[in-house]
Amino acid sequence: MSAVNTSHSSADAHAHDEHDHHDLPWIRQYVFSEDHKYIAKQYLVSGIIWAIIGGLLSVLFRIQLGFPDADLTWLKPLLGEWIQNGKLDPEFYLALVTMHGTIMVFFVLTAGLSGTFSNFLIPLQIGARDMASGFLNMISYWLFFLSSVVMMISLFIKTGPASGGWVIYPPLSALPQAVNGSGLGMTLWLVAMVFFVASTLMGGLNYVTTVINLRTKGMTFTRLPLTIWAFFITAIIGILSFPVLVSAVLLLIFDRGFGTSFFLSEIYIGGEALHHEGGSPVLFQHLFWFLGHPEVYIVVIPALGITSEIVATNSRKPIFGYKAMIFSIVAIAFLSFIVWAHHMFVTGMNPFLGSIFMFLTLIIAVPSAVKGFNYIATLWKGNIIFTPAMLFSIGLVSFFLSGGLTGIVLGNSAADIQLHDTYFVVAHFHIVMGSASFFGMLAGVYHWFPKMFGRMMDEKLGYIHFWLTFIGVYLIFFPMHYIGIAGFPRRYYSWTGFDAFNTFTDLNEFISIAAIIVFAAQFIFIFNFFYSMFRGRVSTLNPWKSNTLEWTTPINPGHGNWPGAIPHVYRWPYDYSKPGAADDFIPQTVPFSATPESNFPHEKDEH
Amino acid sequence: MENKELQHEEELKPTFAVHPKKFLLWLFIVTIVMMFAAMTSAYLVRSTDGDWLKFDLPNTFLVSTAVIILSSITLQGAYWAAQNNNRQMLIAGMGITVVLGVVFLVLQYEGLFIDLFKQGVFLGGEYSNPAGSFVYVLALLHGFHLVTGLIYLLIVFYSSVKGKVGSSDLLQIEMCTTYWHFLDLLWIYLFVFLQLNN
Ligand code: HEM
Ligand SMILES: [Cu+2]
Numbered sequence: 001m002s003a004v005n006t007s008h009s010s011a012d013a014h015a016h017d018e019h020d021h022h023d024l025p026w027i028r029q030y031v032f033s034e035d036h037k038y039i040a041k042q043y044l045v046s047g048i049i050w051a052i053i054g055g056l057l058s059v060l061f062r063i064q065l066g067f068p069d070a071d072l073t074w075l076k077p078l079l080g081e082w083i084q085n086g087k088l089d090p091e092f093y094l095a096l097v098t099m100h101g102t103i104m105v106f107f108v109l110t111a112g113l114s115g116t117f118s119n120f121l122i123p124l125q126i127g128a129r130d131m132a133s134g135f136l137n138m139i140s141y142w143l144f145f146l147s148s149v150v151m152m153i154s155l156f157i158k159t160g161p162a163s164g165g166w167v168i169y170p171p172l173s174a175l176p177q178a179v180n181g182s183g184l185g186m187t188l189w190l191v192a193m194v195f196f197v198a199s200t201l202m203g204g205l206n207y208v209t210t211v212i213n214l215r216t217k218g219m220t221f222t223r224l225p226l227t228i229w230a231f232f233i234t235a236i237i238g239i240l241s242f243p244v245l246v247s248a249v250l251l252l253i254f255d256r257g258f259g260t261s262f263f264l265s266e267i268y269i270g271g272e273a274l275h276h277e278g279g280s281p282v283l284f285q286h287l288f289w290f291l292g293h294p295e296v297y298i299v300v301i302p303a304l305g306i307t308s309e310i311v312a313t314n315s316r317k318p319i320f321g322y323k324a325m326i327f328s329i330v331a332i333a334f335l336s337f338i339v340w341a342h343h344m345f346v347t348g349m350n351p352f353l354g355s356i357f358m359f360l361t362l363i364i365a366v367p368s369a370v371k372g373f374n375y376i377a378t379l380w381k382g383n384i385i386f387t388p389a390m391l392f393s394i395g396l397v398s399f400f401l402s403g404g405l406t407g408i409v410l411g412n413s414a415a416d417i418q419l420h421d422t423y424f425v426v427a428h429f430h431i432v433m434g435s436a437s438f439f440g441m442l443a444g445v446y447h448w449f450p451k452m453f454g455r456m457m458d459e460k461l462g463y464i465h466f467w468l469t470f471i472g473v474y475l476i477f478f479p480m481h482y483i484g485i486a487g488f489p490r491r492y493y494s495w496t497g498f499d500a501f502n503t504f505t506d507l508n509e510f511i512s513i514a515a516i517i518v519f520a521a522q523f524i525f526i527f528n529f530f531y532s533m534f535r536g537r538v539s540t541l542n543p544w545k546s547n548t549l550e551w552t553t554p555i556n557p558g559h560g561n562w563p564g565a566i567p568h569v570y571r572w573p574y575d576y577s578k579p580g581a582a583d584d585f586i587p588q589t590v591p592f593s594a595t596p597e598s599n600f601p602h603e604k605d606e607h
Numbered sequence: 608m609e610n611k612e613l614q615h616e617e618e619l620k621p622t623f624a625v626h627p628k629k630f631l632l633w634l635f636i637v638t639i640v641m642m643f644a645a646m647t648s649a650y651l652v653r654s655t656d657g658d659w660l661k662f663d664l665p666n667t668f669l670v671s672t673a674v675i676i677l678s679s680i681t682l683q684g685a686y687w688a689a690q691n692n693n694r695q696m697l698i699a700g701m702g703i704t705v706v707l708g709v710v711f712l713v714l715q716y717e718g719l720f721i722d723l724f725k726q727g728v729f730l731g732g733e734y735s736n737p738a739g740s741f742v743y744v745l746a747l748l749h750g751f752h753l754v755t756g757l758i759y760l761l762i763v764f765y766s767s768v769k770g771k772v773g774s775s776d777l778l779q780i781e782m783c784t785t786y787w788h789f790l791d792l793l794w795i796y797l798f799v800f801l802q803l804n805n
Pocket of ligand 1: 167296297299300342343361362364365368403404405406407408409410411412416419420421425428429432433434
């Protein structure tokens with residue numbers, strides 16, 4: 001042990017590990033594994049399980065919304081006490097929307113997405129043997145698991161899970177007297193989220209450190225695949241924003257358990273005044289949305305990165321505007337920290353302040369549009385290969401565009417007075433965040449499945465899955481804009497009591513049916529996923545003829561990823577269909593000296 | 608192919624690299640900074656809203672601040688001793704730092720739960736005011752991190768006793784020193800912040 005030792009590249013250290021990993025006890029290979037590829041698969045499978053649960057919850061409340069008069073006694077075996085006299089318990093309805101949001105935003109589209117693909121692709125695409133700290137990485141997964149267990153338990157307790165919405169605004173979430181779910185359910189929610197944030201931060205620290213420190217020789221920042229750029233920036237956003245959520249959650253915990261009044265003031269319950277005085281519930285909203293808005297980009301940026309990679313590969317063209325893509329991710333990340341108050345236009349905010357936040361919010365449309373434009377320009381006149389992954393990526397581009405447009409509408413502080421807390425907002429974020437990010441995740445799974453499991457997924461099932469889901473998503477969320485403009489509020493258990501909204505009965509029924517079909521269609525994917533894992537066609541080394549480093553590893557890479565030396569990198573990852581080249585792709589490991597026929601004048605190996 | 612790559616090895620620029628563990632620590636510090644930045648911003652926002660209790664911070668905090676500054680100095684001394692392979696100084700320095708760390712925690716406890724109580728400033732309950740609650744929460748949260756720092760100190764202390772810390776093995780003590788100095792600065796920041804805004 002010496003100081004010299006510590007300055008060894010950890011690549012060497014891992015090369016040694018490789019020989020003795022077979023001696024690792026079973027539990028450290030298959031449970032507490034420190035191999036980034038295995039951890040990625042753990043995240044993926046956990047994410048899929050959570051997605052099924054989250055989806056199921058949404059089907060339950062869609063049944064309530066679409067068929068308010070139906071007899072739901074048949075759900076009693078599943079929901080037990082939550083069905084009373086054939087009707088869904090109204091408080092349980094609130095719990096359903098809350099848990100659906102929490103599960104989808106945090107457990108599926110944050111942990112499931114970043115956890116899977118950042119873990120899997122960062123070492124493979126930058127040419128590293130593993131993450132900077134495999135141990136921390138393993139802890140990160142198991143903290144997520146612990147958080148999952150706590151959140152799962154909250155679904156089964158007598159008073160029900162948290163039910164104040166995924167944004168858990170006090171005073172509702174702070175006072176157990178307010179609603180059943182604000183009792184034990186809320187406590188479990190808060191505990192689960194503390195573990196969750198710890199897990200996310202550990203993951204994020206690892207991703208950033210790995211990208212900065214462990215790139216192989218020649219892998220400069222301007223040769224990084226856009227996936228890595230996306231994961232890198234996402235991790236930085238997380239490191240800066242999640243601690244703020246911890247602060248908010250902590251203060252809330254003190255309000256709930258220790259009688260402080262950070263967020264509570266002058267509240268009467270049952271005619272009796274509570275002792276809380278001097279707090280400000282709007283303060284919580286500021287803290288929450290300072291995380292909450294960046295969080296929506298934490299959810300979507302990895303999906304955008306995955307899409308960049310897949311669109312370029314399957315258009316057989318260089319990505320259009322590589323540097324512009326990087327710049328726009330960085331710009332979006334920066335702006336995402338200074339727009340949070342657009343979620344609070346109607347909290348009595350000073351209208352002048354509102355117009356500043358409106359201005360900043362609308363600026364985000366510029367880098368977002370740059371990305372949309374670049375995807376389309378990359379597709380333009382490409383030799384497009386419509387793999388399932390490619391279809392899902394194109395689907396993402398469509399959602400990002402149509403959902404982004406409604407964002408611009410909402411960003412106007414005056415228009416938002418009408419639209420806030422209506423189904424218009426629900427439509428906006430389900431298209432731009434929910435669906436786009438889900439599609440990015442699905443595209444990633446279809447594309448990197450061969451690298452994960454050494455086998456191919458079935459294409460035909462992939463096509464069916466895509467078309468049902470793509471059309472279905474629009475059938476579900478497009479009508480919601482219409483209902484929302486009419487003023488239909490979100491989070492209402494029942495609307496049949498309001499004459500104004502009775503005319504939407506058919507539309508709500510239609511949306512619910514579409515939602516159930518889309519949910520059912522996901523089982524095609526799940527079947528395909530698990531079936532192909534064992535029975536799929538065996539993959540070739542580089543099935544998509546891609547340039548990035550992960551395809552230079554063996555079909556089933558072992559611990560350490562490359563059996564021999566780590567390959568070096570000589571060029572950017574987007575040399576597709578280069579004029580003069582023999583093949584329509586030139587992997588990053590091929591030096592310019594080997595391709596004199598296709599080099600541009602400025603392209604020489606660096607001396 | 609393989610040969611060609613090897614040939615080029617020397618020609619490629621090496622990528623930027625800091626020691627990954629140190630880098631991880633710095634990023635970890637960033638997350639703590641963000642947490643306290645959020646808290647103190649919330650404090651500022653809330654304090655402009657009126658109904659804000661004014662009170663003086665107990666003098667105990669002045670003493671505890673002096674103690675933690677002293678502990679940073681002794682730890683830095685231990686670090687220099689490690690650089691010079693002076694084992695006795697190293698162990699003495701580490702030991703004193705641990706003791707000072709514990710003294711700091713005791714003083715913080717006294718400041719919060721004895722002195723402030725006497726002044727009628729409470730964490731929660733009927734007679735509390737966010738102005739006081741914030742002091743408790745900030746100091747407790749800092750105290751929590753200080754406990755993690757103490758555990759880290761004890762680990763390095765143990766390594767020092769085992770002779771595993773020296774001029775050729777500085778990484779561990781260096782990281783520990785960075786973290787402890789950070790916790791020291793963080794408290795000074797909080798102290799000055801509370802002093803100025805109370
Ligand atoms: C052009 C870009 C965008 C603009 C101008 C924009 C604007 C807005 C505004 C003003 C709201 C608040 C509406 C209200 O509650 O009254 C909102 C809500 C929301 N947006 Fe966007 N948005 C944009 C893009 C995105 C993206 C890319 C995502 C996610 C990936 C996203 C996710 C969300 C979510 C999750 C909510 C609702 C949160 C909730 O209340 O539960 N938005 N958006
Ligand atoms: Cu937002």
